[in-house]
Every structure is written in structure tokens, then in C-alpha cells.
Amino acid sequence: MLEKINNAEDLKNLNLNEKNILAKEIREYILEVISKNGGHLASNLGIVELTLAIHNVFDLNKDKVIWDVGHQSYVHKILTGRKEELKTIRTLDGIAGFPKTSESETDCFNTGHSSTSISAAMGMAKARDLKNEDHSVIAVIGDGALTGGMALEALNHVGSSRTRMIVILNDNEMSISKNIGGINKLLTRLRAKKRYTISNKKGRKIIEKIPLVGNSIVKGVTKLKKSIKQLILPRMYFEEIGFKYLGPVDGHNIEDLEYLLSRAKELDEPVLIHVLTKKGKGYEPAEQNPDRFHGTGPFNIKTGESTKKRSKDYSKAFGEKLIELAEKNDKIVAITAAMRDGTGLKNFSEKFPERFFDVGIAEQHALTFAAGLAKEGMIPFVPIYSSFYQRAYDQVIHDICIQKLPVIMCVDRAGCVGNDGETHQGLYDMAFFKLVPNITIMAPKDFEELAQMMDFAIDLKAPVVIRYPRGGEADIKFEKHEGIELGQEESGQVKLVQNELRQIELGKAEILREGEDVTIIGIGKMTATAMNVANKLEKDGIHAEVINARFLKPIDEKAIKESISKTKFVITIEDGTKIGGLGSSVKELIVNNNIEDVQIKCFAYPDEFIRHGSVPELEKVYGLDCESIYNFLKKLLKDNKKDDTIQT
Numbered sequence: 136m137l138e139k140i141n142n143a144e145d146l147k148n149l150n151l152n153e154k155n156i157l158a159k160e161i162r163e164y165i166l167e168v169i170s171k172n173g174g175h176l177a178s179n180l181g182i183v184e185l186t187l188a189i190h191n192v193f194d195l196n197k198d199k200v201i202w203d204v205g206h207q208s209y210v211h212k213i214l215t216g217r218k219e220e221l222k223t224i225r226t227l228d229g230i231a232g233f234p235k236t237s238e239s240e241t242d243c244f245n246t247g248h249s250s251t252s253i254s255a256a257m258g259m260a261k262a263r264d265l266k267n268e269d270h271s272v273i274a275v276i277g278d279g280a281l282t283g284g285m286a287l288e289a290l291n292h293v294g295s296s297r298t299r300m301i302v303i304l305n306d307n308e309m310s311i312s313k314n315i316g317g318i319n320k321l322l323t324r325l326r327a328k329k330r331y332t333i334s335n336k337k338g339r340k341i342i343e344k345i346p347l348v349g350n351s352i353v354k355g356v357t358k359l360k361k362s363i364k365q366l367i368l369p370r371m372y373f374e375e376i377g378f379k380y381l382g383p384v385d386g387h388n389i390e391d392l393e394y395l396l397s398r399a400k401e402l403d404e405p406v407l408i409h410v411l412t413k414k415g416k417g418y419e420p421a422e423q424n425p426d427r428f429h430g431t432g433p434f435n436i437k438t439g440e441s442t443k444k445r446s447k448d449y450s451k452a453f454g455e456k457l458i459e460l461a462e463k464n465d466k467i468v469a470i471t472a473a474m475r476d477g478t479g480l481k482n483f484s485e486k487f488p489e490r491f492f493d494v495g496i497a498e499q500h501a502l503t504f505a506a507g508l509a510k511e512g513m514i515p516f517v518p519i520y521s522s523f524y525q526r527a528y529d530q531v532i533h534d535i536c537i538q539k540l541p542v543i544m545c546v547d548r549a550g551c552v553g554n555d556g557e558t559h560q561g562l563y564d565m566a567f568f569k570l571v572p573n574i575t576i577m578a579p580k581d582f583e584e585l586a587q588m589m590d591f592a593i594d595l596k597a598p599v600v601i602r603y604p605r606g607g608e609a610d611i612k613f614e615k616h617e618g619i620e621l622g623q624e625e626s627g628q629v630k631l632v633q634n635e636l637r638q639i640e641l642g643k644a645e646i647l648r649e650g651e652d653v654t655i656i657g658i659g660k661m662t663a664t665a666m667n668v669a670n671k672l673e674k675d676g677i678h679a680e681v682i683n684a685r686f687l688k689p690i691d692e693k694a695i696k697e698s699i700s701k702t703k704f705v706i707t708i709e710d711g712t713k714i715g716g717l718g719s720s721v722k723e724l725i726v727n728n729n730i731e732d733v734q735i736k737c738f739a740y741p742d743e744f745i746r747h748g749s750v751p752e753l754e755k756v757y758g759l760d761c762e763s764i765y766n767f768l769k770k771l772l773k774d775n776k777k778d779d780t781i782q783t
């Protein structure tokens with residue numbers, strides 16, 4: 136079947152049996168591709184029949200479908216001319232793992248972050264009405280995404296405005312982990328209701344004919360029905376806020392789905408269709424462990440086991456240290472916005488269930504909730520991915536920093552994250568946090584320093600950010616320097632500093648090696664790149680001084696000033712943006728201190744959204760890998776370091 140299908144037009148002539156065969160083949164194809172490329176497997180396996188039904192009932196050349204989060208759009212991509220390209224999904228120059236308007240007109244809105252679909256759909260529906268056009272607008276949203284504040288704000292608006300649009304609630308009882316909270320409880324009661332099926336459609340037709348009996352009786356019956364419904368049917372929640380509720384319907388029964396979607400299409404009001412699906416459907420390991428297969432790296436289809444060996448990563452290092460701290464200090468609590476496993480909090484949640492809070496996909500609430508806890512003397516650690524911290528910016532400013540509350544904001548997946556692409560790159564946090572008063576910003580160069588920074592953050596008793604990348608440490612091991620005296624030469628010109636200086640002190644950088652030809656300042660994981668570059672330069676007789684910035688704010692003016700005054704040439708390397716990051720702080724420092732005759736070159740991401748690809752590939756594309764930086768410096772320093780042509 137799949138061979139014959141290239142776009143939705145090809146579906147139109149299939150009978151039910153053929154559609155079911157196609158669903159099976161689509162699953163096999165997705166499984167095959169994701170087992171090689173990695174990606175969002177379980178959500179896509181769960182949404183095959185629903186996507187087929189949507190494409191059968193609606194015409195996506197004119198009707199608009201917005202996929203919330205967008206991680207479940209692979210089936211849609213297959214049905215919209217991208218079947219072959221799916222093999223390139225999430226790879227450099229391949230198609231994206233999320234909907235992209237630039238990829239296809241049938242991707243009518245870009246997504247990636249959760250809970251935006253209903254707002255965007257309402258905007259499109261209102262525009263349609265204002266332009267006197269006539270097409271359907273549909274938001275497809277999961278029960279996890281429905282816990283996000285934006286989705287609830289949008290439901291509130293859509294319901295009261297009576298806008299004609301459809302919300303399809305894809306309810307698989309899972310966010311990444313098990314879905315939680317009051318909305319989930321409401322859905323649990325709805326799930327228990329009798330399902331919509333083609334067979335009880337006949338029953339519905341009879342009920343729909345009741346009005347023929349006569350007006351007054353109808354009114355009486357309707358009123359009675361309504362009050363009974365109020366008592367027993369929780370669907371009234373959606374109806375009370377202004378939606379026609381249809382469902383629940385079996386999300387793997389194409390016939391029933393098509394029936395309900397066609398009905399919804401005719402209605403001139405907001406409709407919510409409640410669809411029940413199974414995450415990971417059709418692949419046993421994913422059905423058993425939908426959270427493990429939510430987002431996965433490459434794996435062996437037969438066993439479900441990862442084909443890449445997973446070594447310790449920053450999230451795990453964070454989780455382990457937090458447990459150690461919490462054992463000694465009962466004020467420590469941890470908050471996650473639906474990312475318990477991804478942020479390394481699984482063991483913490485099991486060890487300290489009463490001090491662990493999963494608030495759902497609710498980053499804004501998570502931060503103000505943390506502020507409340509901190510105000511009353513608790514010590515909240517809030518690990519959230521960098522790109523999702525964007526959601527909670529006002530809470531950081533308004534609720535935490537103005538009041539100087541000691542919330543420890545742990546920015547996981549900071550920097551380039553790779554294959555998830557532009558919506559998920561954690562490149563902006565240094566720039567946007569830096570301009571907030573009362574905040575301290577740190578980034579560790581390795582696991583050990585992360586642990587030290589967590590200790591330091593508790594002692595600081597003020598708002599603090601610790602940013603760390605996706606994955607593990609770089610392959611360079613920073614020497615321990617035990618027993619080495621300050622200034623003692625170890626090899627050639629390299630001078631190492633003594634161990635005591637390695638303690639974290641507010642606003643103090645760490646000089647990793649001394650040299651006089653160039654100052655290389657790295658921050659966080661890019662400190663390793665700085666060291667690698669310096670080691671290579673050393674072989675060419677170029678002596679670089681390497682500074683691990685440690686603090687972006689307050690930056691170590693003294694150490695940097697001293698070094699720059701000596702070398703007269705500084706480069707900065709960071710996993711962030713050129714605008715507003717470490718490089719721009721160093722430039723300000725040079726200007727503010729009137730340091731003359733200094734050249735500076737900043738290695739960071741340019742002023743554009745960074746696409747998907749593996750991290751090493753993207754670092755190469757943007758000249759941030761060791762080789763590119765080394766080549767740049769070697770060429771310059773070999774001849775004459777005072778070259779005025781350097782462009783920052």
C-alpha cells in the first residue's frame with residue numbers, strides 16, 4: 136500500500152481494509168527510519184490512524200491543521216509528499232523533525248514548543264472569518280500539551296468567542312512520562328464514558344429526531360437531560376466553556392474517526408473531539424515503555440535496545456549531586472515541568488517523593504511556584520531545558536529576581552542541541568538572563584565543576600543560573616593540578632596554577648594555563664574546546680593563556696583585564712549567541728576599561744536561527760569546532776598577530 140501512496144489524494148480511493156493495511160505499513164516504515172536516525176517514535180506510532188482520518192476528511196490544500204509540539208507529524212509528512220525524505224529526518228540538510236512552513240504548504244504553522252496550537256488555530260480561524268473565507272481550522276493537541284497554560288488560555292478564549300474551529304484532543308494518558316494533574320483527572324473520567332462508534336451513531340440519529348415530538352416537551356426533556364448530564368458527565372467541562380464535545384472515540388478505528396471528524400466539520404461552533412490512542416501502538420517495546428521511546432536515539436528494532444552506548448551525561452550528574460545534597464539538607468526541593476527523566480530527576484523523585492514536584496508542561500507556573508517555596512525558606516532547584524526557559528522569562532524577572540529569591544535555575548540542554556533544530560536550540564539563555572539584575576550566571580566545564588557550582592549556589596542565597604549542555608563531558612580531562620605550585624613550569628612554556636584556586640568564588644574565573652601570545656576564554660563546555668585549541672597551538676610554538684570564565688555574570692574583570700593587557704589579543708568561545716553572550720561581555724569590558732590596542736574575535740552562533748543536524752556538524756558549519764578555531768589562530772599568529780583585518 137505504502138508504495139502507492141505519495142500524498143493525501145492517493146488515499147481517497149482506498150477502502151477500510153486497505154487503509155488499515157496502510158496504517159500497519161506506515162508504522163513499519165517509521166520504525167525502520169527512527170531506529171536509524173533517532174526521533175519521536177512512540178507519539179508517531181500512536182497517531183497513524185488519526186492522521187489518516189484527518190487527511191481523508193479534510194483537504195489540507197485549503198484546510199489548516201496545526202500539530203501541537205509537532206513531534207507527532209511524521210505520518211503527516213509521509214502523506215504530504217515527503218515519504219522518501221523521511222529517511223533524512225533530523226539530519227543535516229534533511230527534513231526537520233517538526234512541522235516547517237518552509238518545507239511544505241501543508242505544514243501551515245511551525246511548532247516545537249508545547250501548547251501553542253489552539254492559539255494559532257484560533258488566529259487562523261478568526262482571519263478566515265474576517266476575510267470571508269470558508270475552510271476548516273484544526274488544532275491537534277495531546278493530553279500532555281493540554282496541561283500547558285497557553286492551551287488553557289486559548290480554550291478559554293475560543294470557547295467564549297464561539298469561533299468555528301476544531302480541537303482534536305489526542306489522549307494517550309501520557310505526556311513524556313505519565314500525564315499528571317487535575318486536567319488528567321478530568322480526562323480519566325471522560326475516558327470511562329461509552330465510546331462513540333458508528334453503531335451508536337444510529338442511536339444518536341433517533342435521539343436527534345426527538346424535536347419532532349413537540350416544542351414544550353423537547354424543552355423539558357432537554358433541560359432534564361442537561362441537569363442529569365451536569366451531574367454525571369464530566370464532558371460538561373468542555374461544553375460549559377463553550378465547546379461542543381464529541382467523543383471519546385477509539386483513535387485506532389479509522390471508520391469511527393472519519394465519522395466524527397466529518398460531523399465536526401459541519402458544525403459552526405468550537406468543537407472538541409476526544410480521541411483515545413495508545414502511545415507506541417504496534418511496537419511492543421514502545422507500548423511497554425512509551426516514555427523511553429518518546430524521543431529516542433538509534434536502537435535495535437528486535438530488542439528495542441539502544442545501539443549507541445550511553446555514557447554519563449550532565450543531567451545525570453546533576454541528579455546524582457542533587458540527591459547527595461538533599462540527603463543532607465531537607466529544605467532542598469526539585470521541580471520539573473513534565474521532564475522528570477530528561478532532567479535527571481527520576482531517582483530523586485523516587486527517593487524524595489514529597490520533595491519532588493512535576494507541575495506538567497507549565498514552565499511559568501514552575502518558576503513562580505519555586506519563588507513561593509524560596510520565599511518560605513525552601514531551596515528549590517528547577518532544571519528546565521534552555522529553550523523552554525524562554526517561556527518563563529517574566530517569572531524569572533518579576534517573581535524571582537526583583538525579590539532576590541534564592542531559586543536555583545538549572546538550565547539543561549544549554550547550547551546547541553543538534554537534531555531537534557531551531558525551536559530547541561538552547562542558544563539564547565546567556566543573552567537573555569544576562570540583562571536581568573540580581574542574577575548570577577555560571578557554566579561548568581565538567582561534571583565536577585557542576586557539583587561545585589551546585590554547592591556554591593546554595594550558599595549564595597540569591598537567584599542563580601547554572602547552565603550545562605546536552606550529553607556528556609568533552610573528551611578532554613582537565614588536569615587536577617594537585618601539588619603543582621603556582622608558576623611552576625610543567626612542560627615547555629605551560630604554567631599551571633595551584634589547586635586551591637579552583638574553588639568556586641563569586642565572579643572568579645579559573646586560569647587553566649598561562650601564556651603570552653593569545654588569551655582564549657571559554658565558558659561551560661567550550662572551555663574544553665579552548666584547551667584543545669591551546670594544546671594544538673602549543674605544538675606550533677604559540678603560547679595561549681586559557682581562561683575558564685565560570686561566571687558570565689558577574690564576569691571576572693580583573694583576571695580578564697590582566698590577561699588581555701598582557702597578550703593584546705583575545706578570543707572568546709561560547710555555546711551561545713554572538714549578540715549578548717560572553718564575547719559581548721568581554722568587548723564591553725575592553726571598552727569600559729579603555730584597554731587599548733587589543734584585538735578580539737568572538738566564536739559564537741550568528742544572528743540567525745540554527746537548523747538541525749548533529750552538534751559536531753553544526754559546530755563545523757559555524758566554525759566553532761576545535762579545528763576551525765585552531766586554523767584561524769594559527770594562520771594569524773604564525774605571521775603577525777597584529778592583523779587589523781580581524782572581523783569579530
Ligand SMILES: Cc1ncc(C[n+]2csc(CCOP(=O)(O)OP(=O)(O)O)c2C)c(N)n1
Pocket residue numbers: 178204206207247248249276277278279280281305307309310311414429472473474496498523526
Ligand atoms: C514548552 C515545552 N515544554 C516541554 C516540552 C517537551 N515535550 C515535548 S513533547 C512533551 C509531551 C507531550 O505530551 P502530549 O502532548 O500528550 O503528546 P504525546 O507525545 O503523548 O503524543 C513534552 C513535555 C516542549 N516541547 N515544550
